[in-house]
Structures are given as structure tokens and as C-alpha cells.
Amino acid sequence: MKRIKVIIHSLTTAILALPVLVQAVAPTIPGVGTATVDSTYTSLLNLFRYAFGIALGLAVVYTIWGAISWATSGGDAEKAGEARNKLVYGIIGIVAIAGIYTLVNMVAVYFGLGTTIIL
DSSP states (O other): OHHHHHHHHHHHHHHHHHHHHHHHOOOOOTTOOOOOHHHHHHHHHHHHHHHHHHHHHHHHHHHHHHHHHHHTSTTOHHHHHHHHHHHHHHHHHHHHHHHHHHHHHHHHHHTTOOSOOOO
16 A cells, blocks of 8 residues: 555656656757747648648549540440449549638638638
């Protein structure tokens, strides 16, 4: 029982002292500037911008692939159905990506990150 009390007291002391210890140490990496919240958000927005560009490009390519498949189906109902599904899923993908892009822009503007991201 005494051992458990010692462990509990040690953990409590460590937890209470942790904020003081964290503030006392300011790690710096030579050659790297300090990261602020704004620069972190800007980096994330840039990452989303590239991801949205790639995703939108893939969705457009998939939609075009569906259109070409539909045009070359040659009257085969099964191939035409598969091509139609590609078209529908490609358009759904484009709409979903546009919706997520809009939400990210709204959140960015709401939190005062200044400008909207442009593809």
C-alpha cells in the first residue's frame, strides 16, 4: 500500500510540475524558424490546395474515361452500363471535391486566415 502511495504522489508531482518544465525549455532547431499558428494553417491550406487539385484532376480524368467508354461501347448494354457508372461516379466525385473545397475555404476565412485558396 505504501508503494502505491509513493507512485501516486510521484505521478501527481510530475503532472503538476510538467507545465513549468515545458515553459522553461524552448527548443530551437538551428536553421529553422519558429512555427506560428498562422504558418501552420497556411502550410495545411497549401497541402489541401495541392490535394484538391490532384483529386479534382483524377475525378475529371475518370469522368472523361467514362464518357469515352460510353462512346465506344458499341451498343453493348453491359459496357454502356459500366461506362454510365463511371460517368456518374466521376461527377459525384467532382461535386464532393467542390463541396469539401468550399468548406475548407469557409473555415479558413472564418478563422481569419485572410484569403481563400485558389486551385
